[in-house]
Amino acid sequence: MKIYIDGKYYAKANAKISVFDHGLLYGDGVFEGIRAYHGRVFKLREHVERLFCSAKAILLDIPMTREEITRAVLDTCRRNRIRDGYVRLVVTRGVGTLGLDPKRCERPSIIIIAGTIQLYPEELYKKGMPLVTVATTRNISNALNPAIKSLNYLNNILAKIEASNAGCQEGIMMNSEGFVAECTGDNIFIVKGKQLLTPPLSAGALYGITRGVVMDLARLQGLEVGEPNLTRYDLYNADECFITGTAAEVVPIISIDARVIGTGKPGSATRKLIAAYHALTKTEGEAI
Ligand code: PXG
Numbered sequence: 001m002k003i004y005i006d007g008k009y010y011a012k013a014n015a016k017i018s019v020f021d022h023g024l025l026y027g028d029g030v031f032e033g034i035r036a037y038h039g040r041v042f043k044l045r046e047h048v049e050r051l052f053c054s055a056k057a058i059l060l061d062i063p064m065t066r067e068e069i070t071r072a073v074l075d076t077c078r079r080n081r082i083r084d085g086y087v088r089l090v091v092t093r094g095v096g097t098l099g100l101d102p103k104r105c106e107r108p109s110i111i112i113i114a115g116t117i118q119l120y121p122e123e124l125y126k127k128g129m130p131l132v133t134v135a136t137t138r139n140i141s142n143a144l145n146p147a148i149k150s151l152n153y154l155n156n157i158l159a160k161i162e163a164s165n166a167g168c169q170e171g172i173m174m175n176s177e178g179f180v181a182e183c184t185g186d187n188i189f190i191v192k193g194k195q196l197l198t199p200p201l202s203a204g205a206l207y208g209i210t211r212g213v214v215m216d217l218a219r220l221q222g223l224e225v226g227e228p229n230l231t232r233y234d235l236y237n238a239d240e241c242f243i244t245g246t247a248a249e250v251v252p253i254i255s256i257d258a259r260v261i262g263t264g265k266p267g268s269a270t271r272k273l274i275a276a277y278h279a280l281t282k283t284e285g286e287a288i
Pocket of ligand 1: 247
């Protein structure tokens with residue numbers, strides 16, 4: 001495995017950054033998780049754009065252009081002979097002092113890891129997954145905006161621990177007003193009649209790339225797509241439910257807090273969207 005750090009490639013054992021990097025000391029940095037399918041990197045432009053938006057929000061000046069980052073991601077995939085895999089793109093604030101001040105950090109570091117991915121078992125997509133809601137509230141936007149894909153993921157990790165303790169692989173987080181925000185590493189959708197609904201970004205959701213793709217596919221399939229505030233009641237009484245994310249893709253949800261969703265089996269709209277998503281990953285993306 002060859003890992004990219006600041007323009008150079010290192011073997012896994014030698015791919016290291018300083019203990020004084022504020023990415024480690026304070027979670028001060030931003031990241032992206034990206035998939036490669038069939039020798040192409042899926043939605044690379046969108047991921048690079050979101051990385052720059054996250055960086056801008058934390059006043060971090062990435063010392064490379066969008067084009068340079070794009071080329072570096074593709075080159076890292078090439079050097080690792082990745083055709084199907086997962087890319088982790090990280091920008092840290094860089095080496096600084098033990099104080100908080102990011103101005104004292106020398107230069108942001110850019111890290112690209114291109115590897116394989118631990119996928120959910122195929123069976124899960126056919127049978128569906130149970131979910132629980134968790135007590136940990138999603139970060140409020142005025143504190144740490146969930147739109148920023150920052151290296152500080154403790155809010156999500158605390159929620160993930162709760163879900164895991166309850167025997168679930170994902171958990172649903174509410175915002176401080178009690179509306180549904182998103183899952184710990186995935187966006188959430190419900191189907192109600194002809195409508196496909198997902199929480200608005202203002203409810204505390206990440207602007208998910210998969211979320212956007214699925215909304216476009218749903219419109220093509222004749223669904224009305226909306227982004228209203230949703231409550232737990234809305235989830236429990238949905239016809240269908242699914243979650244989306246780069247790693248998970250589209251996973252059907254069959255129960256939430258022990259309430260059976262719809263028929264208790266993946267619904268027809270969900271299955272159609274899973275098929276359409278797979279078809280897209282077969283044909284789209286930047287060639288490695
Ligand atoms: N919400 C959050 C909080 C995320 O971290 C998504 C939604 C889905 O976004 P995309 O753009 O991927 O459709 C994410 C995705 C994991 C994991 O292990 C998930 C993410 C990052 C790293 C790991 O589940 N982010």
